[in-house]
Amino acid sequence: MTTVTVVGLDDTDSREAGMCTTYAAAVLAERLRGRGASVARVCLVRLNPAVEYKTRGNAALAVHTDAAVDTAFDAARALVDDTAVVDDPRTNPGVVALGGAPGAVPEAVADLSGRAVREVLARETARDVLADAAGAVETRHATWGDGRGLVGALAATGAWRAWAEDGLTPTYEHIVYRPRERWGTERSVDAASVFAAADEAYPTVWDTVDRGERETVCVPHTPGPVLYGIRGDAPDACRRVAAAIDSEPAERARTFVTNQGTDAHLRDGTLANARDGRAYRLDGVVSEPPETRRGGHVFCELRAPGDDRADAVTLGCAAFEPTKRFRDRVRALRVGDHITACGEVSDGTLKLEKFAVRELARTEPATPDCPDCGRSMSSAGRGQGYRCRDCDTSAPGKVERAVERDLERGWYEVPPCARRHIAKPLVRGGFDAPTHPER
Numbered sequence: 001m002t003t004v005t006v007v008g009l010d011d012t013d014s015r016e017a018g019m020c021t022t023y024a025a026a027v028l029a030e031r032l033r034g035r036g037a038s039v040a041r042v043c044l045v046r047l048n049p050a051v052e053y054k055t056r057g058n059a060a061l062a063v064h065t066d067a068a069v070d071t072a073f074d075a076a077r078a079l080v081d082d083t084a085v086v087d088d089p090r091t092n093p094g095v096v097a098l099g100g101a102p103g104a105v106p107e108a109v110a111d112l113s114g115r116a117v118r119e120v121l122a123r124e125t126a127r128d129v130l131a132d133a134a135g136a137v138e139t140r141h142a143t144w145g146d147g148r149g150l151v152g153a154l155a156a157t158g159a160w161r162a163w164a165e166d167g168l169t170p171t172y173e174h175i176v177y178r179p180r181e182r183w184g185t186e187r188s189v190d191a192a193s194v195f196a197a198a199d200e201a202y203p204t205v206w207d208t209v210d211r212g213e214r215e216t217v218c219v220p221h222t223p224g225p226v227l228y229g230i231r232g233d234a235p236d237a238c239r240r241v242a243a244a245i246d247s248e249p250a251e252r253a254r255t256f257v258t259n260q261g262t263d264a265h266l267r268d269g270t271l272a273n274a275r276d277g278r279a280y281r282l283d284g285v286v287s288e289p290p291e292t293r294r295g296g297h298v299f300c301e302l303r304a305p306g307d308d309r310a311d312a313v314t315l316g317c318a319a320f321e322p323t324k325r326f327r328d329r330v331r332a333l334r335v336g337d338h339i340t341a342c343g344e345v346s347d348g349t350l351k352l353e354k355f356a357v358r359e360l361a362r363t364e365p366a367t368p369d370c371p372d373c374g375r376s377m378s379s380a381g382r383g384q385g386y387r388c389r390d391c392d393t394s395a396p397g398k399v400e401r402a403v404e405r406d407l408e409r410g411w412y413e414v415p416p417c418a419r420r421h422i423a424k425p426l427v428r429g430g431f432d433a434p435t436h437p438e439r
Contacts, residue, residue, distance in 0.1 A: 003040050003064045005072040006105065006160070008096040010060040010152025012084035013224060019085050020224040022175055026254035027059035027083065031075050037067035044173060044256035045159040046422040047116045047152055049265060050277045050344045059421075060116075060152030061256075062159055065100050073097035073140035080144065082358055094149030096130065099138030102160035106133040110165060113158030116151060117264050117422070120277045126151045135284050140372045159259070168264060170257045174238035175229040179251040184223040190246035192215050194228075197244035202439070203427040205232035205241050206261065210417040211439045212325055217416045225251075231260055233428065263424035266342055271304050279344040283358075286337045290330055296321040298330045299349075302341060316349045317341055323352070323418040326438070332406040336361030354413040356433050366401035410434035 007028065012281050013019040022044055029039045043062040048434055051058055065072055076095045084093045098105055108129045115121060127150065143150050163170060178187070194216045198208035208218045209232060218228040227250055230238040235255050242253065269280040284302030298319045303312045319330040328351065333339070338359040343351045368377050370388035377386035377395060385396045413426050415417070415438040426435040 002066055003101050004066050004099060005064075005069045006098045006100070006102045006157045007063045007065065007072045007076050008060060008094075008098075008153035008156035009062075009076060009080070009149075010094050011091060011149030012093045013091065017134070019083060020226055021059055022254070022256065023177055023225045023255075024079055024083055025063055025228065026065055026177065026252060028076055028079050029065075029254065030252070032063070032065050032067050032072060035067065035071060035276075037065050037071065040064040040066075041257050042254060043075050043156065043159055044258035044260065045113070045152075045156045046264070047155060048118060048120060048277075048279075049422060050279060050346065050351070051120055058152075060156035060159075062156035064160070068097045069097050069138045069140060073142075077142050080142075084144065091388070092145030092148040093143070094147060094151070094153035095140075095142045096153040096157050097140040098133065098157050102157075103164060105158050105161050106136045109133055109154060109158035111158075113155040113162040114166060116155035117259070118267055118278060121151050121155075123150055124149050126154045130154055131168045141382060150412050151294050163259060166264070168259060168262055170259060171231065171233055171261045172235040172238050172255055173229050173231045173258050173260060174235065174242050174253060174255045174364075176242055176247075176250045176253045178226045178227045178248070179227060180225070182248065183225055187219055187227060188248040189219050189228060191214065193244060193246040194218065197241045197363045200244070201232065201241045204234050204237045205230060206425050206427055207231050207416045207419055208241060210415050212415055213417050215417050217419075231258075239386065243244065244289055259385050260421045261304035261424050261428060262422065263342070265344075265422050271302060272313045274350070276314060276345050276347065279353075280342070280350070282315070282341050282350065284315065284339060286333050286335050286339065286361075289335055291332050292327075292331065294325070298327045299332055300330060302339070302350075305338065315345075317343075317351045317352050318349050319414075323414045326412070326414040326418065328356075329407065329412045334361045334364070334403070334405075337392050337407075351356060352414070353420060354411060354426070355433075356411045357407050357409050358433075360405050360407060360409065362402060362405070363400040365398040368395040368399045408434070408436070410436055413438050 012021045012024045045060045047058045080093045085091045230241045232238045265279045287303040288301035290300040303314045319327045340356040343353040372391040380387040385393045410433045426437040
């Protein structure tokens with residue numbers, strides 16, 4: 001089919017009342033087919049996870065169809081009126097329809113899409129880009145509430161071109177939905193069948209379960225329509241896993257093309273230029289020992305590589321309690337370790353998603369032992385080295401002693417239960433050092 005319209009949707013859901021923008025897009029695709037149109041694909045676009053007013057996954061959706069612009073736009077607008085939780089003041093939907101093929105949207109729209117994954121954008125920015133696009137392609141748009149959903153809706157329309165220009169290889173998610181009368185009730189999904197299906201399809205299908213926590217990651221706990229969602233590198237494999245799960249009856253299902261599991265949100269940066277509201281890959285040297293604080297959160301500090309000054313730029317890093325066993329990896333770091341840390345910066349602290357050990361400190365300063373009796377020496381006074389009180393031997397200062405390390409060179413990551421949708425699991429490969437995947 002020849003796609004002649006791209007429709008973007010965003011912000012139809014609610015933290016408390018449920019709904020789900022992926023569900024809205026699935027229904028829209030069915031309604032367009034009911035009007036005689038074809039749908040080439042539905043894209044699930046994960047945007048910047050650092051946006052504070054998002055729901056958990058910060059998803060916007062795009063439907064690629066051969067319906068006329070007015071037909072597609074009218075169907076999307078009616079769908080939002082029918083299904084969006086507009087009574088929630090934090091739900092502010094947006095709909096955008098652009099004429100033309102998804103790979104040929106205006107360059108400024110594709111640029112905005114790429115920025116929306118890595119920055120926090122204002123509604124005015126989206127309005128300006130949309131106004132400029134109107135001079136090149138046919139456009140329609142509508143907003144509800146304060147209009148914040150316009151940003152994500154426009155970003156979704158530009159995602160296909162942005163992905164191609166960034167060289168991003170999309171992944172897939174097959175989502176199964178519940179009948180409306182079951183929304184908000186406890187889900188009935190057989191965990192044993194989920195684990196069995198996940199084992200059979202791994203690693204092509206990933207983050208279905210967390211084996212360490214014995215958790216079915218694919219089954220949400222929100223009051224919305226999703227029964228479970230299966231993510232992976234191949235659409236057929238995702239569908240096979242979904243079909244093997246024993247659960248309550250489903251209403252509908254849809255396979256989405258997505259940027260999930262790609263690390264598209266990360267940018268290369270330095271400790272000095274890291275800013276709140278963005279996610280980075282940052283090289284650093286551990287400058288303070290990891291510390292476990294109240295609540296079980298683990299913190300450490302990085303300084304810029306090669307900068308040993310007392311006033312060197314530093315940045316705090318945190319592995320919060322929900323990252324579970326990943327915290328043990330952070331606790332195993334020592335002063336002097338060279339790492340690459342990845343995550344979102346918030347309130348001046350990097351929320352760790354993964355890190356790579358580049359170089360391990362293999363020794364530590366230690367009080368010398370007496371060469372005659374073997375006992376540990378004592379301080380001889382400030383700046384006077386060490387002395388053995390029994391043998392009267394001396395040493396000028398501390399010595400370097402080898403230490404055993406519980407870490408190896410390579411990448412470590414949070415477990416599946418704590419992974420952000422857009423973060424790339426190590427099992428997907430393509431990393432620049434050995435990997436230690438969590439399952």
